[in-house]
Amino acid sequence: SQQGEEDPQALSIQEGENATMNCSYKTSINNLQWYRQNSGRGLVHLILIRSNEREKHSGRLRVTLDTSKKSSSLLITASRAADTASYFCASGRTYKYIFGTGTRLKVLA
Amino acid sequence: SQTIHQWPATLVQPVGSPLSLECTVEGTSNPNLYWYRQAAGRGLQLLFYSVGIGQISSEVPQNLSASRPQDRQFILSSKKLLLSDSGFYLCAWSPPRSSTDTQYFGPGTRLTVL
Numbered sequence: 001s002q003q004g005e006e007d008p009q010a011l012s013i014q015e016g017e018n019a020t021m022n023c024s025y026k027t028s029i030n031n032l033q034w035y036r037q038n039s040g041r042g043l044v045h046l047i048l049i050r051s052n053e054r055e056k057h058s059g060r061l062r063v064t065l066d067t068s069k070k071s072s073s074l075l076i077t078a079s080r081a082a083d084t085a086s087y088f089c090a091s092g093r094t095y096k097y098i099f100g101t102g103t104r105l106k107v108l109a
Numbered sequence: 110s111q112t113i114h115q116w117p118a119t120l121v122q123p124v125g126s127p128l129s130l131e132c133t134v135e136g137t138s139n140p141n142l143y144w145y146r147q148a149a150g151r152g153l154q155l156l157f158y159s160v161g162i163g164q165i166s167s168e169v170p171q172n173l174s175a176s177r178p179q180d181r182q183f184i185l186s187s188k189k190l191l192l193s194d195s196g197f198y199l200c201a202w203s204p205p206r207s208s209t210d211t212q213y214f215g216p217g218t219r220l221t222v223l
Contacts, residue, residue: 045212050209
């Protein structure tokens with residue numbers, strides 16, 4: 001399989017805590033993207049980081065990228081119950097993006 | 110604004126029956142279109158992508174085919190379904206000539222082959 005990998009596979013935290021999930025990939029990339037999927041629904045784009053960027057912020061989201069290690073991390077600060085979902089990274093270039101297996105995040109109220 | 114539709118939302122089909130899933134995009138022209146399959150508890154597997162009418166690239170050889178008869182219509186088909194074709198099928202689009210390929214997903218079709 002050429003799929004990327006996220007870890008942990010599942011994460012359970014209390015509301016207000018921070019959630020960190022990691023992604024590793026195997027091929028060279030133009031950019032890396034993070035998506036969110038609520039149960040049984042389509043994916044929603046969260047944030048994109050280009051291969052020449054090291055860190056990016058968007059609201060409560062912080063993404064880092066280390067191309068030397070072929071890895072990325074997504075930090076969600078001050079989590080809310082509504083953040084409960086699966087989170088996927090997608091790495092690649094032009095049309096061909098490889099999605100990881102996802103991290104299932106559960107935020108307890 | 111752009112919207113993407115998929116139908117049907119759910120489908121239960123017997124082994125050996127044909128399949129046709131449809132995806133349409135509104136509010137944009139010449140989008141890149143994608144079909145993915147997601148097995149239970151797994152990531153997405155890219156099946157097909159298209160950069161224009163009649164232009165289809167297949168990523169995984171299998172029992173499925175795709176067609177793009179109109180600019181904003183993408184169809185996933187099979188002549189004879191297998192049990193292994195069960196899964197959650199997602200259609201997505203991205204802007205043409207985009208430097209980022211951010212993809213926008215439809216609501217998906219859950220296919221169960223019995």
